[in-house]
Amino acid sequence: MPKVCLIIGAGAGIGMSTSRRFAKDGYHICLVRRSDQAGLDKSIHELIESGHQASGFILDVTTPDHLEALVTKIETEIGEIHTAVYNIGAQIGDRNLDSTTHKVFELGWKLGTFGLFRLAKSLMPYMVQRSSGCLLVTGATASVRGNGGQHSHAATMASRRMLCQSLNAEFAPKGVHIAHIVIDGLIDAPDTLGKMLGPDAFEDLKQRKGYEKNGLLVPDQIAESYFHLAHQHPSAWTHELDLRPHSALPWWNHQKLDL
Numbered sequence: 001m002p003k004v005c006l007i008i009g010a011g012a013g014i015g016m017s018t019s020r021r022f023a024k025d026g027y028h029i030c031l032v033r034r035s036d037q038a039g040l041d042k043s044i045h046e047l048i049e050s051g052h053q054a055s056g057f058i059l060d061v062t063t064p065d066h067l068e069a070l071v072t073k074i075e076t077e078i079g080e081i082h083t084a085v086y087n088i089g090a091q092i093g094d095r096n097l098d099s100t101t102h103k104v105f106e107l108g109w110k111l112g113t114f115g116l117f118r119l120a121k122s123l124m125p126y127m128v129q130r131s132s133g134c135l136l137v138t139g140a141t142a143s144v145r146g147n148g149g150q151h152s153h154a155a156t157m158a159s160r161r162m163l164c165q166s167l168n169a170e171f172a173p174k175g176v177h178i179a180h181i182v183i184d185g186l187i188d189a190p191d192t193l194g195k196m197l198g199p200d201a202f203e204d205l206k207q208r209k210g211y212e213k214n215g216l217l218v219p220d221q222i223a224e225s226y227f228h229l230a231h232q233h234p235s236a237w238t239h240e241l242d243l244r245p246h247s248a249l250p251w252w253n254h255q256k257l258d259l
C-alpha cells in the first residue's frame with residue numbers, strides 16, 4: 001500500500017502546491033475540499049496525468065462524522081496516512097463585534113479548531129500505532145496577533161495554535177510530529193484570497209505585490225517548507241515555523257497606530 005499525504009483544504013494555493021511536492025516523492029495524494037467539484041477534478045486530473053496517484057473527496061469539515069469516516073476509509077482502502085495537512089482557513093474578512101454573530105463565531109471555531117481536534121482524534125491512533133507520521137497545520141498572522149475586526153478569526157486561529165502545542169506535548173514522545181506553520185502574510189491563492197477580494201482587486205494586488213516583487217507568499221515555496229517539515233529527522237524537529245515574504249513586516253513589527 002502506498003504512503004498517503006492527506007490534504008484537508010485543497011484549493012489552488014497551499015493545498016495544490018503541497019500535493020504536487022509530495023506527489024513528486026511518490027505519495028498517494030488525497031485531496032479534500034468543500035464545494036468545487038470541477039476544481040477538485042482538475043487537480044486530480046493534473047496529478048494523474050503527471051504519473052502520480054491521487055484521490056479526491058468533496059467534504060465539509062464542519063459536517064459531523066464525515067472527516068472521521070474519511071480517515072478510516074483512507075487507512076483501510078488506500079494506504080497509511082504518513083502526512084496530514086490541516087489547511088482549512090477561517091477568515092471572514094473584517095467584522096466589528098456587532099456584526100460578528102454567534103453563528104459566525106461558532107462557524108469560525110468549527111473550521112479553525114474543532115475540525116483539527118476531530119482530525120487528530122481519528123488520525124492519532126493510527127500514527128501512534130506506527131510511532132511515526134506528521135500532522136502539519138497551517139496558521140496565519142491571526143494565530144499570534146488579534147486585530148480590529150478579527151474577533152472570530154483570531155480567536156479560532158490562536159486556539160488552533162494552542163491545540164497544536166497540546167497535541168505535540170502528548171504525541172511527540174510517541175513518535176508523531178506535529179508542526180504549526182504561521183503564514184504571516186498574503187498568499188497568491190486564487191481559491192481563497194482571490195475569491196475573497198474578487199478578480200479585479202486580486203489582479204491589482206498581484207500587479208503591485210506579485211512574485212517578482214516578493215510581496216505575496218508563493219504557494220510552491222510554502223510547499224517546499226511543508227515537505228521539509230514532514231521529513232525532518234526526529235532528533236531535530238520543528239514544532240513551529242513562520243513564513244513571510246522578505247519585504248513584509250513580521251507580525252511582531254506591526255506598525256503602530258498613528259496617535
Ligand SMILES: NC(=O)c1ccc[n+]([C@@H]2O[C@H](COP(=O)([O-])OP(=O)(O)OC[C@H]3O[C@@H](n4cnc5c(N)ncnc54)[C@H](OP(=O)(O)O)[C@@H]3O)[C@@H](O)[C@H]2O)c1
Pocket residue numbers: 008009010011012013014015016032033034035036037059060061062086087088089090091111138139140141183184185186187188189190191192193219
Ligand atoms: N490566502 C491567504 O492569503 C492566507 C494568508 C495567511 C494564512 N492563510 C492560511 O492558509 C490556509 C489556506 O491556504 P490557501 O489560502 O493557499 O488555500 P487553498 O489551499 O488554495 O484552498 C483551501 C481550500 O480549503 C477548502 N475549504 C474551506 N472550507 C472548507 C470546509 N469547511 N471543508 C472542506 N474544505 C474547505 C476550500 O475549498 P472550496 O474552494 O472547494 O470551498 C479551499 O479551496 C488556511 O489555513 C489559512 O488560514 C491563508
